[in-house]
Amino acid sequence: MVVNWLRRLAILISFSLVLDAKSYNVFGFSVNELGQSLNITQFLVDHSEGICATFIRVHGYQCGEFEVTTNDGYILSLQRMKKEDIAIRQKQPILLQHGLVVDGTSWLLNAPDENLPMILADSGFDVWISNTRGTQFSQKHVSLNVRDKEYWNWSWEELASYDLPAVVDFIFGQTGKKLNYIGHSQGTLTLMTQLSERRLLDKLKSAVLLSPIARLSYMKTALVNFAARTYLDELVKQLGFGEIDPKGIPVYNMIKLLCDQPGIDCYDLVAAFTGKNCCLNSSTVDQVLKYELQPTSSKNLVHFAQIVRDGVVAKYDYMNLLQNIAVYGQPKPPVYDLSNIPNDFPLFLSYGGEDALSDVTDVKTLLSILGSHDVDKITVQFVEEYAHVDFIWGLSAKNVVYNKIVTFFKGDLEHNRSLYLEKKKATGKKNKDKNIDISYNVYGFTLALQVWTYEVIKTFVPKLVRNTMLQAHEPVCPCPRIIQYKSNRKSTAFDLHTALQGNIVKKMELSEEEKILYVGE
Structure with a gap:
């Protein structure tokens, strides 16, 4: 314990004394160059016109700006966009949470035919874009000033329990319809914690979780791991920083300090944080540097670090026995039980093999927690080459992820079949594609039922009437003859009758060895 605190003290002293830096890159910019290009404490552009004027209307979409006040007084910016030629009352609302x-x-930095909000609008949805407290367009409060330290006294727990319900309630009140939800990273965590407490279910229809965060135990980013496990987050908070501005001098110095630690490679800072993203281009990078990297609170970073250190998703730990008892009635903060997410709530999860934050092993842990979810209510997609921000800025995201999201929201029962055919076409071999789309839905059961009916007729119906009936019940081609369940350890083929009687589809769960359910011919 003493050694740990001495180590933290050394880091704190180093943090306060850092003056010089090596050359580190953010999207190809060194840390020093980045500081100059960002002018450290100033935004590069004037954002006063808002998201609608800057990013949406210029591309021919209708867009409205709204403000939503949370129960704890924060005033949030919210945008609503749609395609001009589609009546808004006929559209299904979708909320995107960054x-x-x-x-x-962040959702709008790629070209119109490559960013998710405009793809959704073109597909006939009523698209809403939320901005959490503390970000550039959501810095108002009914009584506090953004410069007040108390303004920054929140973590993702408040984003989940105040921001998210306020926005969902507002959209539901405006549309009268249950919402579809799309969250990325932190936006998945806030939703899952609410669903685990059976909240918002009366106003949400389904959810897409991109790079889901529910565990951070196997996070590969040495930079964040070092900061969390040395309690650097707590030290920064103790120094009195309420706001953490990625474009500010304190963060600039902290990054230089972390990058000087043994075993931490900061040549590409974004890769150091998120993993090696495969599919970004220079124009998107320019947009990110120009418009993004928004403030958050030091308490929020502390709360994320607690997930890293404790290995569970729990409410905020005040690191004080008496204070925890005063707030929670117990010495340790309550843990969110994500297995309480209703089994019949439709979910689509997509995660990447190169993601250093939403690590594959951590996502598999989440999937095992959701193991009892109804098989026709959960779809899981794994994209091996994707890292954390490929899901929002990747040039291939439209074809790889977004089109499947549209299919999911439209409730297409052919979804599993289309994923299988795409996989087979891309590789020319069954089950050799590393971008494995594991889809839990009713398609396999439906095909099995068709074939079973066909076989029953062929076997038991008198020959005189059999041919006519077989024509009527011919399964769609190409038709599966078996459902095969494979793992690294075994391969077992079940005849269709056994598959139906035993509901073999329910056995498809991720384990330490990847299990693949596929339809064989």
Whole structure:
């Protein structure tokens, strides 16, 4: 214990004394160059016109700006966009919730035919974009000033329990319809914690979780791991920083300090934080540097660090026995039980093999927690080459992820079949594609039922009438003859009758060895 605190003290002293830096890159910019290009404490552009004027109307979409006040007094910015030629009353509302240290702008940085909000609008949805407290367009409060330290006294727990319900209630009140939800990173955590407490279910229809965060135990980013496990987050908070501005001098110095630690490679800072993103281009990077990296609170970073250190998603730990008892009635903060998410709530999860924050092993842990989810209510997609921000800025995201999201929201029962055919076409071999789309839905059961009916007729119906009936019940081609369940350890084929009677589809769960359910011919 003494050694740990001495180590933290040394880091604190180093943090306060850092003056010089090596050359580190953010999207190809060194830390020193980045500081100059960002002018450290100033935004590069004037954001006063808002998201609608800057990013949406210029591309021919209708857009409205709204403000939503939370129960604890924060005033949030909210945008609503639609395609001009579609009557808004006929559209299904969708809420997009961004991740950490970005805002709603993050969804709109790619070209119109490549960013998710406009793809959804073109597909006939009523698209709403939320901006959490503290970000550039959501810095108002009914009584506090953004410069007040108390303004920054919140973590993702308040984003989940105040911001999210306020926005969902507002949209539901405006549309009268249950919402579809899309969250990235932090935006997945806030929703899952609410669903685990059976909240918002009366106003939400389904949810898409991109790079879901529910565990951070196997996070590969050495930079964040070092900061969390040395309690650097707590030290920063103790120094009196309420706001953490990625473009400010304190964060600039902290990054330089962390990058000097042994075993931490900061040549590409974004890769150091998020993993090696495969599919960004220079124009998107320019947009990110120009418009993004938003403030958050030091308490929020502390709360994320607690997930890293404790290995569970729990309410905020005040690190004080008496204070925890005063707030929670117990010495340790309550843990969110994500297995309480209703089994019949439709979910689509997509995660990447190169993601250093939403690590594959941590996502598998989440999937095991959701193991009892209804098989026709959960779809899981794994994209091996994707890292954390490929899901929002990747040039291939439209074809790889977004089109499947549209299919999911439209409730297409052919979803599993289309994923299988795409996978087979891309590789020319069954089950060799590393971008495995594991889809839990009713398609496999439906095909099995068709074939079973076909076989029953062929076996038991008198020959005179059999041919006519077989024509009527011919399964769609190409038709599966078996459902095969494979793992690294075994491969077992079940005849269709056994598959139906035993409901083999329910056995498809992720384990330490990847299990793949596929339809064989």
